[in-house]
Amino acid sequence: IATKVAIMLLFLMHGAKLSREAVIGGLGAWRLHLAVAAATYVLFPLLGLGIAALPPAVVGDDMKAGFVFLTVLPSTVQSSIAFTSIAGGNVAAAVCSASLSNIAGVFLTPLLAGVLIPGAGATAGGTLSAIGSVATTLLLPFAIGHLSRPLTGRFVDRHKALLGRLDRGSILLVVYTAFSAAVIEGLWHRVTLRDLVAIAIINLALLLVVLAVTRWAGRRFFARGEEIVLVFCGSKKSLASGVPMAAALFPAAQVGFVILPLMLFHQIQLILCAFIARSYADQRAAAGPLPTGEAA
DSSP states (O other): OHHHHHHHHHHHHHHHHSOHHHHHHHTTOHHHHHHHHHIIIIIHHHHHHHHHTSOTTTSOHHHHHHHHHHHTSOOOSHHHHHHHHHHTOOHHHHHHHHHHHHHHHHHHHHHHHHHHSTTTTTTTTSHHHHHHHHIIIIIHHHHHHHHTHHHHHHHHHHTHHHHHHHHHHHHHHHHHHHHHHHHHTTHHHHOOHHHHHHHHHHHHHHHHHHHHHHHHHHHHHSOHHHHHHHHHHTTOOOHHHHHHHHHHHSOHHHHHHHHHHHHHHHHHHHHHHHHHHHHHHHHHHHHOOOOTTSOO
């Protein structure tokens, strides 16, 4: 109960932090939002199916569902916006694109998981029931938080440090409860050090492929500020959304196995994207100011 309340409170605060002006300002970049959605919900799942097709000697059957689940999750919100800002990209478009990705994920993630992962949603009474559970836990608090922004916006803006601790604490609590059930079911008897190394290597390869594709597409079809948005919003996956979604879609004893690839991917994406964001910032400093409208 405490875990569910913490997640709902977390998304309530996410909604309250979302500026209406930033959303309106970023909506015009619809081609960019479609590109981010394509990377998140088309490119990633295709790569996930490729991972699931690897022989058991490379990826154990317990982890294949975890990799596919990872690839159907929405993008992150806070870190995508933060890295876009550091790199000098279009922050308004990043806010809009990351938020739209999470809203769409409430519906698309359970649907894709139900189609691509055998047994996903079975314990939740079916895919539609899982969507309802995810919407109640994530989308409804997010919407209430955003609608309450005229009343709560100043408080949220004044207490960003406190809300950051709430963010991390909520995720820690959810991950702890998920892994507790998995450990009782023998997680560390079924997952070896070799498995962890293999998961990390596959995660790194997955992220590098998506980063390469989004960077190429960004340079080919968009201005530099939007390229940065595509790279960061299109290449990352949300741990905050993924854990409660896994809890709605899988048996409690299986959740720890399912989110293990996601947890490792989360750390890898933060480390690698921090270097990339700094590289973009250094390039920007060396090149001089961007044309008007490239950055927020």
